[in-house]
Amino acid sequence: MAKYCERCGSQLKRGKCPICDEGIYTSSNERRFSFNKRDILWFIVLALILGTSIICSESSPFHEDIQIFVWSNFNSKQKVMTKVDRRTYKEAAYSLQKTGDSVELVLPAGNYTVGKDIPEGVYKVTNLSGFGPLSIRDDANMITIFTSMIMEGETSDYFSSYLEDVRLYQGAQVTVSTDKMKFESENARNDLMGKRHKNTLTQEYTVSSPVMIGEMIPEGTYDIIAVEGEGHVSSENYDYGIQEGVSFNDDYYSLREFRNVQLKKYTKLTVDEGLTIKLIPSEYSIGEEE
Structure with missing residues (x-):
């Protein structure tokens, strides 16, 4: 009887290999068509990956149903996104002043800067026309907001027409990607507003x-x-x-x-x-x- 494993060469113990943890095959043909538990596990994993990719592909008849399921179950927060999560502002360098001016601005689609186009403050933003995101980028305070909104007066299971507790700090870039949005604040800092340079370009x-x-x-x-x-x-x-x-x-x-x-x-x-x-x-x- 062989004393060494034909697969790895280890000495057998009670007829089994201590490394491969299995008996010695009696022939090369038996070795060729035999699987251990690890082989079977990898086969199952690969089959699952392949099957999932086929089912989720755009050509699959289940593609739309899967999208709806994922959207409904993993984007539930989007259904009630009417207020910015406070953790968004955890790295802010300072707290916004609680008192200030009452302002209401209606801005068309475009890029704007807090402190030049919009006073610093806490805002409620309402989408008045179209569908698209409000985007805020504030590198100094590590704030990023990107929230799509439907038009005021419409209803949706996934989107709101407004967003509250939008804290805008000096220097932040605000991008409106709908026809127009309304910005309302009760503590706006008009006293911190700066002036822009007049554009010297004239040709279209x-x-x-x-x-x-x-x-x-x-x-x-x-x-x-x-x-x-x-x-x-x-x-x-x-x-x-x-x-x-x-x-x-x-x-x-x-x-x-x-x-x-x-x-x-x-x-x-x-x-x-x-x-x-x-x-x-x-x-x-x-x-x-x-």
């Missing part, structure tokens, strides 16, 4: 294909307006840039106009085929002096 440009800023179009701050077709417009810069779907036709999910886009030299502005936009110099410069 029509664009219907990707362009490199600085070649034919000078860098600066522009309002982007769709004049024909529909599609996506994007700039390579994230700060005060644009990543939006725009349309010349009335579209609940797209914008006709987006204001205050900072186009920087040597960066590309991408425009989808079939879409034509116009670049109109904004009233004030935005981005560089922030």
Whole structure:
């Protein structure tokens, strides 16, 4: 009787290998078609992965049902997202002043800066038209907010038309990606508001294909307006840039106009085929002096 394991060479104990934990096979054919528990486990795991990928693929008849299930069970917070989670502000460098001015601002789609366009304060933000997100980026206070909202007066199982406890600190970038949103505060700091530089650009440009800023179009701050077709417009810069779907036709999910886009030299502005936009110099410069 063999004393050593034919698979790993270890000395047998009571006829079994202490490493492989199994009996010695009597022939090479038996070894070829035998599986241990680990082999079977890996086979089951791979089968589950393969089966899941097939079922979840877009061509699967179960694709839509799975999406609805996942959205309903793993995005439940989105159903009642009417107030910002306080943990969002845990890294803020200071607390906002409790008293201040009462303000109400209605802002169209575009990029804005707290302390220049919007006074610092705590706000209730209401979406008045269209569908899309309110985005807030505040690197100094490590605050990031991105919440999609439906239009005021509509109902949804997943989205709200307003968001409360939106704390805006000096220097934060606010991006409105719907037709217009209303900002209301009772403790706004108008006393901290600064002035923008007047935009020195005057020429308008029509664009219907990707362009490199600085070649034919000078860098600066522009309002982007769709004049024909529909599609996506994007700039390579994230700060005060644009990543939006725009349309010349009335579209609940797209914008006709987006204001205050900072186009920087040597960066590309991408425009989808079939879409034509116009670049109109904004009233004030935005981005560089922030």
